[in-house]
Amino acid sequence: MLFTTPEFIxxxxxxxxxxxxxxNKKFQHVLILIASYFFYYYxxxxxxxxxxxxTLIDFWFGKLIYKSSSTNRKIIFSISMAFNLxxxxxxxxxxxxxxxxxxxxxxxxxxxxxxxxxxxxVGISFYTFHSMGYLIxxxxxxxxxxxxxxxxxIYVAFFPQLVAGPILRAKQFLPQLREKINNFHGIKxxxxxxxxxxxxxxxxxxxxxKKMFFADNIAPLVNQVFQNPIGYDSFSVMLATLSFGxxxxxxxxxxxxxxxxxxxxxxxxxxxxxxxxxxxxSPTDFWRRWHISLSTWVxxxxxxxxxxxxxxxxxxxxxxxxxxxxxxxxxxxxxxxFMIFGLLHGLYVGIxxxxxxKYPSLAxxxxxxxxxxxxxxxxxxxxxxxxxxxxxRVENFDQMIYVMTKFIFIDFQTNEFFNLILQxxxxxxxxxxxxxxxxxxxxxxxxxxxxxxxxxxxxxxxLIIIIGLIFYLYDANPDDFIYFKF
Amino acid sequence: xxxxxxxxVALSFMIVFLSFIPFYEKYRVLNVWxxxxxxxxxxISETTNENILIxxxxxxxxxxxxxxxxxxxxxxxxxxxxxxxxxxxxxxxxLYSLESSISTNPKIIFYGISxxxxxxxxxxxxxxxxxxxxxxxxxxxxxxxIRTILGDETGLFPSQKYxxxxxxxxxxxxxxxxxxxxxxxYLDIKTTIKKVHQNPSNSEQLVALKDTIEFxxxxxxxxxxxxxxxxxxxxxxxxxxxxxxxxxxxxxxxxKYNVKIFDFTNSYSTQDVxxxxxxxxxxxxxxxxSQDISQMIISEVP
Numbered sequence: 070m071l072f073t074t075p076e077f078i079x080x081x082x083x084x085x086x087x088x089x090x091x092x093n094k095k096f097q098h099v100l101i102l103i104a105s106y107f108f109y110y111y112x113x114x115x116x117x118x119x120x121x122x123x124t125l126i127d128f129w130f131g132k133l134i135y136k137s138s139s140t141n142r143k144i145i146f147s148i149s150m151a152f153n154l155x156x157x158x159x160x161x162x163x164x165x166x167x168x169x170x171x172x173x174x175x176x177x178x179x180x181x182x183x184x185x186x187x188x189x190x191v192g193i194s195f196y197t198f199h200s201m202g203y204l205i206x207x208x209x210x211x212x213x214x215x216x217x218x219x220x221x222x223i224y225v226a227f228f229p230q231l232v233a234g235p236i237l238r239a240k241q242f243l244p245q246l247r248e249k250i251n252n253f254h255g256i257k258x259x260x261x262x263x264x265x266x267x268x269x270x271x272x273x274x275x276x277x278x279k280k281m282f283f284a285d286n287i288a289p290l291v292n293q294v295f296q297n298p299i300g301y302d303s304f305s306v307m308l309a310t311l312s313f314g315x316x317x318x319x320x321x322x323x324x325x326x327x328x329x330x331x332x333x334x335x336x337x338x339x340x341x342x343x344x345x346x347x348x349x350x351s352p353t354d355f356w357r358r359w360h361i362s363l364s365t366w367v368x369x370x371x372x373x374x375x376x377x378x379x380x381x382x383x384x385x386x387x388x389x390x391x392x393x394x395x396x397x398x399x400x401x402x403x404x405x406x407f408m409i410f411g412l413l414h415g416l417y418v419g420i421x422x423x424x425x426x427k428y429p430s431l432a433x434x435x436x437x438x439x440x441x442x443x444x445x446x447x448x449x450x451x452x453x454x455x456x457x458x459x460x461x462r463v464e465n466f467d468q469m470i471y472v473m474t475k476f477i478f479i480d481f482q483t484n485e486f487f488n489l490i491l492q493x494x495x496x497x498x499x500x501x502x503x504x505x506x507x508x509x510x511x512x513x514x515x516x517x518x519x520x521x522x523x524x525x526x527x528x529x530x531x532l533i534i535i536i537g538l539i540f541y542l543y544d545a546n547p548d549d550f551i552y553f554k555f
Numbered sequence: 556x557x558x559x560x561x562x563x564v565a566l567s568f569m570i571v572f573l574s575f576i577p578f579y580e581k582y583r584v585l586n587v588w589x590x591x592x593x594x595x596x597x598x599i600s601e602t603t604n605e606n607i608l609i610x611x612x613x614x615x616x617x618x619x620x621x622x623x624x625x626x627x628x629x630x631x632x633x634x635x636x637x638x639x640x641x642x643x644x645x646x647x648x649x650l651y652s653l654e655s656s657i658s659t660n661p662k663i664i665f666y667g668i669s670x671x672x673x674x675x676x677x678x679x680x681x682x683x684x685x686x687x688x689x690x691x692x693x694x695x696x697x698x699x700x701i702r703t704i705l706g707d708e709t710g711l712f713p714s715q716k717y718x719x720x721x722x723x724x725x726x727x728x729x730x731x732x733x734x735x736x737x738x739x740x741y742l743d744i745k746t747t748i749k750k751v752h753q754n755p756s757n758s759e760q761l762v763a764l765k766d767t768i769e770f771x772x773x774x775x776x777x778x779x780x781x782x783x784x785x786x787x788x789x790x791x792x793x794x795x796x797x798x799x800x801x802x803x804x805x806x807x808x809x810x811k812y813n814v815k816i817f818d819f820t821n822s823y824s825t826q827d828v829x830x831x832x833x834x835x836x837x838x839x840x841x842x843x844x845s846q847d848i849s850q851m852i853i854s855e856v857p
Binding site: 263266267495525528529532536537541543 | 557559560563564566567568570571572574575578692693694696697698736738
C-alpha cells in the first residue's frame with residue numbers, strides 16, 4: 070500500500086478513528102499489529118507469512134540469547150545472525166550471485182546455472198535490520214528481550230515504517246509500548262493528542278508535498294536523461310544529476326516525514342531520518358544528515374565493532390570505512406552500481422577521516438569558520454555527493470562512465486542543455502523552487518513547529534495550499550517510492 | 556479538539572476538490588480517443604471521394620499521409636487516404652469512434668497493430684491511485700491551463716505541434732522527424748516486457764479487436780491488418796513466447812474473419828530510419844515506410 074494512494078488515507082483514518090473510539094489498551098495494541106499486517110499484506114501479499122515467521126523466530130532467538138551461558142550465547146547469537154543474513158541474502162542477492170557465477174562459467178564454456186524464480190519481499194532490508202539490531206542489543210546486554218510477543222511483533226511490523234524505514238531501534242521503540250503503573254510496566258494507552266495530531270498532519274503534509282509535488286514532477290527530466298544519457302552534454306548531465314539528487318531526497322525524506330507524522334499521531338516517536346543533507350560540509354557530515362537511521366545502524370553494529378580494537382591505525386580505519394560503505398551500498402540493492410556508490414562514499418569518508426586525524430588544525434582554520442569557507446565546503450561536498458548519485462541512478466556501466474566523465478570534464482556545449490530545459494520547464498522550475506525552499510528551511514529551522522502551532526484559521530490555509538499544490542500537479546501515473554525496492 | 560482538526564483537514568480537501576471542478580471543466584484535456592464528435596468526420600462524409608482509413612497508434616501516426624496520398628492517387632485518383640491514428644491507441648479505445656469512422660463511408664480500413672495492441676497489460680486496472688477514483692489527470696489539466704493562459708501571450712509555452720488535414724488526430728512536433736542513431740534507441744526493458752505480454756484468454760483488447768472487425772464487416776467494409784515495424788533492439792527483448800502467441804492469435808483472427816495481414820514487423824529493423832525503437836521517423840530519409848504502406852493500400856483497392 071503506497072502512502073500516496075487514497076487507500077492509505079482511508080486505511081489510516083480508519084485506524085486512528087478506531088483507536089480514538091475504543092480505549093481498551095490491549096485492543097488498541099492488537100489493532101495496530103493487525104493493521105500493520107494488513108498494510109503489509111496489501112503491499113506484498115504472500116510475503117506476510119515470511120514476516121510473521123521471521124518475527125517468531127527472532128523473538129525466540131532473543132529469549133534464547135539472553136538466557137544462555139556465555140559460550141552458548143555466542144553460538145546462538147551467530148546462528149541468529151546467520152538466519153537473518155541468510156534470509157536477506159537469499160531473497161536479495163542470490164540471483165545476483167548466480168549472474169556473477171554464470172559470467173565466470175560462460176567464459177570457461179561451462180553450462181549456466183538457472184536463475185531462481187524469487188521476488189524480493191517488500192521492505193525485507195528494513196525489517197531484517199530491525200530484528201538484527203534487537204538481537205545484537207540483547208547479545209551486548211544493552212537491552213533485555215521483550216516479554217511480550219505482541220510488543221515485539223509491533224516493533225518489527227509497525228506499519229508507518231515497515232516497508233521503507235526509518236530503521237527503528239528496539240531500545241527507542243519498545244519502551245513506548247509500555248507505561249509504568251504501580252511499579253509494573255503495563256500496556257500503554259494510545260492517546261491521540263491534539264498537538265500530536267496537528268503536528269503529525271503537518272509533517273505528513275510536508276512529506277506528501279516532497280514526494281508528490283516535487284519528486285514525482287521532477288522525475289520526467291531525470292528519466293529523460295538517464296534512460297539513455299549517452300550523447301548528452303555536461304550541463305544536461307549535471308542538471309539531471311542535480312534533479313535526481315533532489316528527486317531521491319524528496320522521495321525518501323518525504324516517505325520518512327509521512328512515516329514519522331503517522332507514528333506521531335498514534336503517539337509514537339520515531340527519530341528523524343534526514344537533517345538538511347544538502348548543507349553538509351563534509352562527506353562525514355553528510356552521513357550524519359542522510360538516511361540517519363541506516364548510517365547510525367551501520368556505524369553502531371558494523372563499523373565501530375570492526376575498528377574498536379585497532380582504531381589508532383589509520384590504514385585499518387580507512388579499510389574498515391571502505392568495507393562498511395561497500396556493504397551499505399550493497400544494502401541498497403544487488404548491483405555493481407550500488408557497490409560503486411558505497412565505495413565512493415567509503416573513499417570520501419575515509420579520506421575525510423584521515424585528513425582530520427593527520428591535520429587536526431585544518432578544521433580550525435579561520436577560512437573554514439568564515440561564511441565563504443563554509444559555503445565552499447558545502448559546494449565541494451555536494452559536488453562529490455551528487456557525483457556518487459550518478460552510480461546510484463545509472464542502469465549500466467557504460468552509461469556510468471559516460472555520465473561521470475561528463476560530470477568531471479565539462480564540455481561547455483549548450484545545445485542539448487537548452488533543449489532539455491525547454492522540454493522540461495515544470496521540472497526545472499520545481500528544482501529551483503526546491504533549492505530556494507531548502508535554503509529557507511535551513512535558516513528557519515523551526516518552520517514545522519511554527520506551522521503546526523498556527524491558529525486553526527491560518528493552519529487551514531496552509532493545508533489548502535499544500536493539498537492544492539499536490540492535487541493540481543498530481544501526475545496520474547506516479548513512480549513508486551524509490552526506497553520501496555530496498 | 557481532535558474533531559475540529561479532522562474537520563479542518565476534511566474541509567481543506569473539499570475546498571481543493573470543489574475548486575478543481577470549474578477549473579477542470581474549462582481546461583480539461585480531451586482524451587486522445589475522444590474523437591467521436593470531431594467535425595472532421597462530418598466534413599469527410601460530405602466529400603465525393605472514395606475513402607480509405609488507416610487506424611492505429613503513434614507508430615501509424617508516423618506515416619506520411621501526404622506522401623501516401625500522392626502515390627495512391629497516381630493509380631487511383633478517386634481515392635483519398637486518411638490516417639486516423641492517435642497516440643497510444645488500443646482496440647478498447649478505438650471502439651468509441653467506430654460509428655464516426657463508418658459515417659465517412661470508407662471502402663477499406665487498414666489497422667496497424669503490434670504486440671502491445673493485444674497485451675493484457677491494458678486490461679482495466681485499479682492501481683492508479685487518485686486516477687482510478689476520478690478518471691482524470693489533474694496535472695494535464697493544470698499544464699493545459701498554464702499553456703492556454705501564458706502560451707500565446709508570453710510565448711513561454713508556444714504550440715510546437717503541426718496538424719495535417721489527412722492526419723487530423725496526430726499532431727506532429729519536430730522531434731518526431733528526427734532520425735536517431737541506432738545506438739541511442741533506448742528501451743525500458745521491464746516496462747516493455749510487461750506491455751507486450753500476451754494472454755489471449757484474458758485480453759480485453761483481443762475482444763475489442765474482434766468487435767471492431769465484426770462491426771466493419773457488418774457494414775460491408777473490408778478490414779486489413781498490418782503489423783507495425785520495430786527496431787531490432789525492440790524485437791530482441793520481446794520474449795519468444797509472446798511473439799509466438801501474438802502470431803498465433805492474429806493468424807486465428809485472419810482465418811476466422813477472412814482478414815488479410817501484412818507483416819512489417821522486421822521490415823526496417825536494422826535500417827537507419829528510427830526515431831526510437833518503435834517509431835519510424837517522419838523524415839524524408841525514412842519514407843520507405845510510407846511507400847510500403849502505399850503499395851499495400853494499392854494492392855488491396857478493389
